[in-house]
Amino acid sequence: MKLKTKLTAAILGVSAAAFALCGTVSALSFKNYSLDTAAAGEREKLAIAGRAFQQVGTREDFEDMGEIARDAYLKYQFRRCYEDGYALIKDGEPLVNLTGYEIVDLSPLTGEYAVQEVGGRRILLLLEPLPYPDGFSVLAASDVSSVWENAGRQAAWSGLMFLASSLGVSLLLTLFLTGALRPLEELKNAAAAISRGELGAKVTIRSSDELGQVGQAFNRMSDQVEQQVEDLQLLLGALAHEMKTPMTSVMGYADSLLHVRLPKEAQTAALKRIYESGARMEQLSSRLLSLLGLYENDSISFQEVPAEALFRQVRQDCAPFLEERGVRLLLDCPQPVSFQGDAVLLESLLTNLVQNACRASHPGDPIHLSARPGTLIVADCGCGIPEKDLPHVTKAFYMADRSRSRSQGGSGLGLALCERIAALHGASLTIESREGQGTTVTVAFTKPLQNDEYFGRQP
Amino acid sequence: MKNRIFVVEDEPAISDLICMSLTAAGYETAAFDDGESVRAALREEKGKQADLALVDVMLPGPDGFQLMEDFKRADVPVIYLTAKGDVSSKVKGLRAGAEDYIVKPFEILELLVRMEKVLERTGRMRSVLTYRDLTVDLGRRRVTEGGREIPLKPMEFSLLAVFLKNRNVVLGRDRLLNLVWGNDFCGETRTVDVHVAWLRKKLKAGAAIRTIPKAGYLFEDDSL
Numbered sequence: 315m316k317l318k319t320k321l322t323a324a325i326l327g328v329s330a331a332a333f334a335l336c337g338t339v340s341a342l343s344f345k346n347y348s349l350d351t352a353a354a355g356e357r358e359k360l361a362i363a364g365r366a367f368q369q370v371g372t373r374e375d376f377e378d379m380g381e382i383a384r385d386a387y388l389k390y391q392f393r394r395c396y397e398d399g400y401a402l403i404k405d406g407e408p409l410v411n412l413t414g415y416e417i418v419d420l421s422p423l424t425g426e427y428a429v430q431e432v433g434g435r436r437i438l439l440l441l442e443p444l445p446y447p448d449g450f451s452v453l454a455a456s457d458v459s460s461v462w463e464n465a466g467r468q469a470a471w472s473g474l475m476f477l478a479s480s481l482g483v484s485l486l487l488t489l490f491l492t493g494a495l496r497p498l499e500e501l502k503n504a505a506a507a508i509s510r511g512e513l514g515a516k517v518t519i520r521s522s523d524e525l526g527q528v529g530q531a532f533n534r535m536s537d538q539v540e541q542q543v544e545d546l547q548l549l550l551g552a553l554a555h556e557m558k559t560p561m562t563s564v565m566g567y568a569d570s571l572l573h574v575r576l577p578k579e580a581q582t583a584a585l586k587r588i589y590e591s592g593a594r595m596e597q598l599s600s601r602l603l604s605l606l607g608l609y610e611n612d613s614i615s616f617q618e619v620p621a622e623a624l625f626r627q628v629r630q631d632c633a634p635f636l637e638e639r640g641v642r643l644l645l646d647c648p649q650p651v652s653f654q655g656d657a658v659l660l661e662s663l664l665t666n667l668v669q670n671a672c673r674a675s676h677p678g679d680p681i682h683l684s685a686r687p688g689t690l691i692v693a694d695c696g697c698g699i700p701e702k703d704l705p706h707v708t709k710a711f712y713m714a715d716r717s718r719s720r721s722q723g724g725s726g727l728g729l730a731l732c733e734r735i736a737a738l739h740g741a742s743l744t745i746e747s748r749e750g751q752g753t754t755v756t757v758a759f760t761k762p763l764q765n766d767e768y769f770g771r772q773p
Numbered sequence: 774m775k776n777r778i779f780v781v782e783d784e785p786a787i788s789d790l791i792c793m794s795l796t797a798a799g800y801e802t803a804a805f806d807d808g809e810s811v812r813a814a815l816r817e818e819k820g821k822q823a824d825l826a827l828v829d830v831m832l833p834g835p836d837g838f839q840l841m842e843d844f845k846r847a848d849v850p851v852i853y854l855t856a857k858g859d860v861s862s863k864v865k866g867l868r869a870g871a872e873d874y875i876v877k878p879f880e881i882l883e884l885l886v887r888m889e890k891v892l893e894r895t896g897r898m899r900s901v902l903t904y905r906d907l908t909v910d911l912g913r914r915r916v917t918e919g920g921r922e923i924p925l926k927p928m929e930f931s932l933l934a935v936f937l938k939n940r941n942v943v944l945g946r947d948r949l950l951n952l953v954w955g956n957d958f959c960g961e962t963r964t965v966d967v968h969v970a971w972l973r974k975k976l977k978a979g980a981a982i983r984t985i986p987k988a989g990y991l992f993e994d995d996s997l
Contacts, residue, residue, distance in 0.1 A: 558856045562878035563786040569881050570794045575941035575991060580793050587786050 317498070318491035322484050329483075333476050337469055345465040352438055352458050353427045360400075360442050360454050367395045373446040384447065385409060401453040403441070413455040420453070435459045497525040501532055514540040552711030556598060556726060560591035567591075601727040604662075605710070605734060619660055621651045621685035628664045628683065635669055640677035643668065646684035653690070653759060655739045663735040666728040667692040667755050674698070674753060690757040699747040707745060708733045775801040776892060776899060779826040779849065781811045781840070783833055787877070791827060791854075794881045797941045799994065800888075808835035815847040823849050824897040825888060830855040830866065841869045850895045852887065854879070882948065885939055902937040904994060907978040909937055918976055925975065928953060932968050936982060936992040945989035965990075 370391040376384055385404070392402045392410045401417060402410040408417045415432060420441065422428070428439045438458040443451040500517045507515035514536055517529045567584040570576060576584065625645045636643055653660065664683070671681045674696030682693040699707060706712045711726040729745075736743040736757055747753040778795055782788040783806050792802040803823065805811040811826075812835065826849050830837035837853055844851045853866040858876040866874045872891040875884060892898040902909040907918045914930055916923045925933065931953045935944070944952075946962035953968075954960060969990060973979035981993045 555856070558877065559784055559787070562856070563784070563790065565878040566787065566790040566794075566881070570790060570797075573943040573988075574794050574797045574881060575943075575993060576793065576797050580797070583789065584793065587789065591786060 318488055318495055321491055322487050325487060326480055326484055329480065330476070337472055337476075341465050341469040344468060345461055348461040348464060349429070349438070349458065352456070352461060353440065356427075356438060356440050356454050356456055357442070360440060360452060363396050363400070364442065364444070364452065367391065367444070367452075370395070376447040388447075388450070396452070399454060399456055401455070403451045403453050405449045408453070409450075413453065415455060417453070423453075429458065436462055494525075497521075497529055501529065504532065504536070508536060508539065513543055549710050552726070553598070553602065556711055557595060560594045560598075563591040564588050598727070601731065605727060605731050615656055616654060617657065618652045619655055619657045621647050621653065621690075624653075624657070624660055624664065625683060625685070627657075627661050628668060631661070631665050632668050632672070635672055636681075639672055639675065641672050641675045642678075642680045644680050644682050646682060651685045651687055653688075653739075655759075659735045659738065663732050663757065664690065664692065666732050670728055671696060671753065671755075688759045691754060693752065693754040695752040698749040698751055698753055699745070700749055704745065704747060708743065775799060776824040776897065777801045777803065777821065778888070779811060779814070779823040779828075780804045781806075781808075781826060781828040781832065781837070782854065783807060783829060783831070787829075791884070794884075794942075798881075798885055799938075799940045807833045808837075808840050811840060812843050815843050815849070822847060825849065825891060826851050827854045827884075827888075828852070828871075830857060830862070838865065838869055841871070845870060850891055850897070852891060854884075882939070882942060882944070885942060886952070889938055902934065904937060904940075904978050904981065907976065909934060916976075918978060923975055926971075929968055929971055929975070932965075933972055933976075936990070940992045940994040943985050943988050943991045949989065 371387075379387065388402065389410050392400075393412070396402075396412060398412045398414065401408050401413050403417075403420065406420050411417060415437065423439055423441050426440075430437050430439060435457055436459045438454075438456050440454040441451055442454070497517065497520060504515040504517045516533050516536055519526050519529045519533070567588045571581060571584050625647060629643055629645065632643060668681060668683065671692055671694035675681060675694050676696065679695050682691070684691045684693075703712075708729045710730040729743075732755075733743050739759065741757050741759045744756045744758065745753065746756070778800050780788055780791050780795075780802055782791065782804070785806070788804045788806065792804050795802050803814070805814065811828075826844055828837045828840060828844075828851050830853055832840075837855070841851065850872045851870070852873040852875060853871045854875050854877065855862070855866075856877045863874045863876075872895070873887050875887060889898070898911070900910065900912045902911065906920075907916070909916050909930075911934060914927075916925050916930065916933065932949065935949065935952050946965045949965045950958060950960060950962060954964070969982055969984075973982060983991045983993055985991050
């Protein structure tokens, strides 16, 4: 069921219940009031007739009469004074009955008046004792069915009014809700568009109410999703491109080994190339896995990492690499400094930076690795990065000098990995470089850690 | 005299692969790993010009498209060899004046056949092929062995020419049918076997045609 139908039904239901309650109460009180009025009128008529009846004799007159004569006299006078609808009661027994009804039992008739239902008609009964002679009273009976009929008619009429007005109201309500809920409809369509693959679908924001806020949040989400998917596609495209070279190499050499009669040494060379290409693809995939793996924060343990221990490990890891290229690594840590972070990740970050510096350096050049409170610096005096490439170097698979970096074993993922590690530590990665003079990479632990739990432990 | 091929490719693995296979198939190769060096070579080597250049599009320095002018000036036909397989790149390459466009990864045999077609089309194919004392004159369609002329039927001659042009490369029966008899020939692969048997009977050099089980035939030439 649609929301607007639900809302309309709920509102109509509640107002119908309220109306039914009010209607019943007002019909009842109307009936009671009518009945009271009728009773008061009846009593007045009774009083007027009573005054006439008083003229027929005084108390002394009746006391002087014998009982039979008195009764006969009263009967005669009663018929003369009262119209139809009254009865003379003597000691609970009717003496004269002009009511048109059979009087059976008067004992329940106490209080002001009573209403009795006889043959589908409602009869109002009033019992008025006569001041004298003692034991005589007058009973008035009048048909008050019209009171009930009027009340019923009143109730039916207002019910009809209610129906007509609620029909109008529900029509207006539906129109209003359709307008008010249009943003929801648009959200639904936009979400459907996104799930169909039309990324970046937006909704128009018309108001600043809750629906407007939902729309704004939706638009932000849509932007984010589009951006992320785009990034992922770029990464995938770059990966596919990077895989193509080693693939071509593997396929080509295997094809040559299968279909070309190569001399022995050429065969060995081909097999070696196949192995190297495989190793390159392996390196690429493990780098990429670690790049993606960093999205999961669970495996990271933050602790105090002393710079000295970190540097020792980095020197050890990079030793073969440095030796091969004849580059010196100079450590500079004048005072005991420690960093808040994951030892393995920080080490990987520095190793990557040192290897990059090493690739850029000429044999014999030094690489400076320094630690200051809150800052780690890797500086080289190598070939530098061209200015136009500088803003892009942290993008995955971006290589300023493709053939050169690849021939030296660069994957194009190193700096992307470094930036992610730095971001994870709430640190910023700044690269300054001048072509021909060298590059300086600064890791500054500026922002407090994102994770409060770890932030609390910081000195 | 062998055909001389320039291989311009920055990825050493691919460059070595091409040179290795071309050398085995009877070509002479010269490898270059960037645009500048090949430009210099084209300017200097007046006497020893190449017959064909295999050029990667993405190169350090001037890229493959930019080198086109230099090759044109030196009158060297170009086949582009690249990882970019999209149509617009192909169109751009061919419009620029390349003879052919091969997308990586490629099969060695495909490369050889395409090179051969380009060499034939541009009139640079060696017109006389030799193997030991066997001489095949492609222009006059004459075969001599040990100074004596050997009469061959037209299809036998074509088959022998294909073998000599693709030495040390395994040629499948279907491939041979295709290359010798053409695409629309609906013969059986048995036809190839029969012609190979005739070549082996008529020529001493026929012994160099080796049967490779389940693959086809290979013309062995250890002198390359």
